[in-house]
Amino acid sequence: xxxxxxxxxxxxxxxxxxxxxxxxxxxxxxxxxxxxxxxxxxxxxxxxxxxxxxxxxxxxxxxxxxxxxxxxxxxxxxxxxxxxxxxxxxxxxxxxxxxxxxxxxxxxxxxxxxxxxxxxxxxxxxxxxxxxxxxxxxxxxxxxxxxxxxxxxxxxxxxxxxxxxxxxxxxxxxxxxxxxxxxxxxxxxxxxxxxxxxxxxxxxxxxxxxxxxxxxxxxxxxxxxxxxxxxxxxxxxxxxxxxxxxxxxxxxxxxxxxxxxxxxxxxxxxxxxxxxxxxxxxxxxxxxxxxxxxxxxxxxxxxxxxxxxxxxxxxx
Amino acid sequence: xxxxxxxxxxxxxxxxxxxxxxxxxxxxxxxxxxxxxxxxxxxxxxxxxxxxxxxxxxxxxxxxxxxxxxxxxxxxxxxxxxxxxxxxxxxxxxxxxxxxxxxxxxxxxxxxxxxxxxxxxxxxxxxxxxxxxxxxxxxxxxxxxxxxxxxxxxxxxxxxxxxxxxxxxxxxxxxxxxxxxxxxxxxxxxxxxxxxxxxxxxxxxxxxxxxxxxxxxxxxxxxxxxxxxxxxxxxxxxxxxxxxxxxxxxxxxxxxxxxxxxxxxxxxxxxxxxxxxxxxxxxxxxxxxxxxxxxxxxxx
Numbered sequence: 001x002x003x004x005x006x007x008x009x010x011x012x013x014x015x016x017x018x019x020x021x022x023x024x025x026x027x028x029x030x031x032x033x034x035x036x037x038x039x040x041x042x043x044x045x046x047x048x049x050x051x052x053x054x055x056x057x058x059x060x061x062x063x064x065x066x067x068x069x070x071x072x073x074x075x076x077x078x079x080x081x082x083x084x085x086x087x088x089x090x091x092x093x094x095x096x097x098x099x100x101x102x103x104x105x106x107x108x109x110x111x112x113x114x115x116x117x118x119x120x121x122x123x124x125x126x127x128x129x130x131x132x133x134x135x136x137x138x139x140x141x142x143x144x145x146x147x148x149x150x151x152x153x154x155x156x157x158x159x160x161x162x163x164x165x166x167x168x169x170x171x172x173x174x175x176x177x178x179x180x181x182x183x184x185x186x187x188x189x190x191x192x193x194x195x196x197x198x199x200x201x202x203x204x205x206x207x208x209x210x211x212x213x214x215x216x217x218x219x220x221x222x223x224x225x226x227x228x229x230x231x232x233x234x235x236x237x238x239x240x241x242x243x244x245x246x247x248x249x250x251x252x253x254x255x256x257x258x259x260x261x262x263x264x265x266x267x268x269x270x271x272x273x274x275x276x277x278x279x280x281x282x283x284x285x286x287x288x289x290x291x292x293x294x295x296x297x298x299x300x301x302x303x304x305x306x307x308x309x310x311x312x313x314x315x316x
Numbered sequence: 317x318x319x320x321x322x323x324x325x326x327x328x329x330x331x332x333x334x335x336x337x338x339x340x341x342x343x344x345x346x347x348x349x350x351x352x353x354x355x356x357x358x359x360x361x362x363x364x365x366x367x368x369x370x371x372x373x374x375x376x377x378x379x380x381x382x383x384x385x386x387x388x389x390x391x392x393x394x395x396x397x398x399x400x401x402x403x404x405x406x407x408x409x410x411x412x413x414x415x416x417x418x419x420x421x422x423x424x425x426x427x428x429x430x431x432x433x434x435x436x437x438x439x440x441x442x443x444x445x446x447x448x449x450x451x452x453x454x455x456x457x458x459x460x461x462x463x464x465x466x467x468x469x470x471x472x473x474x475x476x477x478x479x480x481x482x483x484x485x486x487x488x489x490x491x492x493x494x495x496x497x498x499x500x501x502x503x504x505x506x507x508x509x510x511x512x513x514x515x516x517x518x519x520x521x522x523x524x525x526x527x528x529x530x531x532x533x534x535x536x537x538x539x540x541x542x543x544x545x546x547x548x549x550x551x552x553x554x555x556x557x558x559x560x561x562x563x564x565x566x567x568x569x570x571x572x573x574x575x576x577x578x579x580x581x582x583x584x585x586x587x588x589x590x591x592x593x594x595x596x597x598x599x600x601x602x603x604x605x606x607x608x609x610x611x612x613x614x615x616x
Binding site: 045138 | 350353354356357360361363364365367368370371374382383384385387427430431433434438439440446448449450451452453455456457458459460461462463464465466467468470484486487488493517518543546547549550554557565566567569570571572573574580583584587588590591594595598602605606609610612
């Protein structure tokens with residue numbers, strides 16, 4: 001307030017009112033969007049999760065029936081939860097570690113660093129559907145080059161996208177291939193670690209592992225946490241690649257979510273099937289509420305811990 | 317000549333007189349590390365680029381060869397690209413995708429700039445709360461809201477068109493607002509105050525002073541919006557899934573292998589058509605892109 005007093009000579013109340021109007025004007029589209037595209041559908045999702053809505057006829061209140069069905073009734077939910085948990089617990093950490101490793105190699109490169117950076121980032125831009133189709137083709141057990149190369153090394157390659165045991169690892173390889181965004185974020189953080197810290201550590205006789213453990217890691221840990229939590233939230237929404245991979249690998253005109261043997265059926269896919277194939281909108285909303293609660297829990301962790309957002313920082 | 321050895325501590329020797337042999341060893345070691353690092357990088361580069369090369373090579377193979385494990389086309393059948401357009405309505409899908417991506421980018425930029433400016437540069441009560449709302453929207457899986465949203469658009473008779481995909485960005489896009497705000501925090505306040513003292517209103521400060529400085533951020537946000545729309549599969553699946561005439565490339569490509577052609581060569585040609593614009597634009601706007609990505613992960 002004090003600084004504004006010096007700037008403008010108009011009476012205080014007028015200025016406060018004018019300021020409020022100005023802020024409203026700037027925020028108007030955002031406020032409308034927040035109400036129409038977040039608050040309204042969120043309230044509706046919660047409400048519909050207590051009804052037997054089928055998208056067409058009038059919905060009736062059914063209490064906790066959808067949630068009870070979710071807990072013990074839906075024959076596919078076990079697959080959906082287990083697969084999504086697998087992706088969050090194995091695929092996302094693998095992606096973070098891989099991206100960090102690639103970033104550390106890239107940070108040390110002297111010759112052609114920018115060329116390598118570009119090449120490593122490029123796959124992250126590939127449309128997920130296109131990348132998935134290409135990977136199913138590459139990992140095709142009969143005609144794909146991956147099993148051929150493995151064969152040259154004397155390894156009998158698995159069925160990948162056609163095997164319930166290997167479909168998720170194959171999706172993980174696809175995720176590693178496209179982890180360039182995370183890599184760039186890590187690289188930027190690594191390049192910002194002050195060189196003096198490394199020099200000091202080296203003078204103290206710290207080897208490469210100790211330098212990483214006590215200098216690099218503490219400095220970049222907020223960024224690693226940020227990447228992990230956003231990765232987990234992306235893992236919770238994992239849909240496109242699983243859907244497309246099962247459809248293309250199955251080779252059938254009828255979509256086959258979860259092919260093979262429900263091994264790629266994720267939670268959001270189950271939500272989609274319940275809502276848009278079986279028209280159990282009420283049940284789909286119950287699934288959505290569960291997804292919301294879990295995603296928000298991770299967001300709260302992120303907001304508590306990551307400095308990447310620096311909410312309290314005022315403009316300089 | 318005889319010399320008596322008085323074994324000095326190794327450390328002292330190294331510090332006092334760096335022998336040529338020892339320096340040579342250290343240099344060789346450094347050379348080896350250099351070679352190892354670059355070898356790893358070359359290996360990684362092959363792994364990252366391999367799939368794209370594979371897609372290209374398969375896309376020009378004959379039908380028969382694409383079903384075998386051979387990697388190099390015996391006969392470069394460029395006509396596959398023409399065939400793709402006649403076996404599936406790729407032209408229509410491409411047009412729909414371009415319309416969706418361009419419209420979404422324009423509306424996103426138009427609406428998100430003033431919101432980001434207010435969040436970064438105007439003082440008001442509840443600013444932090446407003447910013448928390450932006451982050452919440454950014455982190456919210458779209459699946460959470462999809463059923464009521466679908467019902468809403470169905471009631472407006474807009475399902476089966478791309479309107480439900482484009483219209484929401486007229487009211488701001490959370491990720492873009494976040495990115496622009498992070499950038500705006502780095503603009504020195506002095507520039508803005510100078511303009512304010514000269515009698516500019518906030519709108520003029522934004523359009524005359526801030527916007528020209530924001531060009532890199534605007535380019536980054538524009539590119540992200542464009543590629544998000546280009547790559548989007550979930551939105552088109554939900555809203556245009558029933559109407560193939562309104563499909564985008566992502567949606568068409570997903571069904572391409574199974575419904576239009578069993579041949580991998582045509583599928584890979586279609587795949588490359590979906591990837592090419594992204595790759596080409598990236599090579600022209602690399603810097604803006606990387607800056608944008610960096611801005612998201614690191615403190616603004």
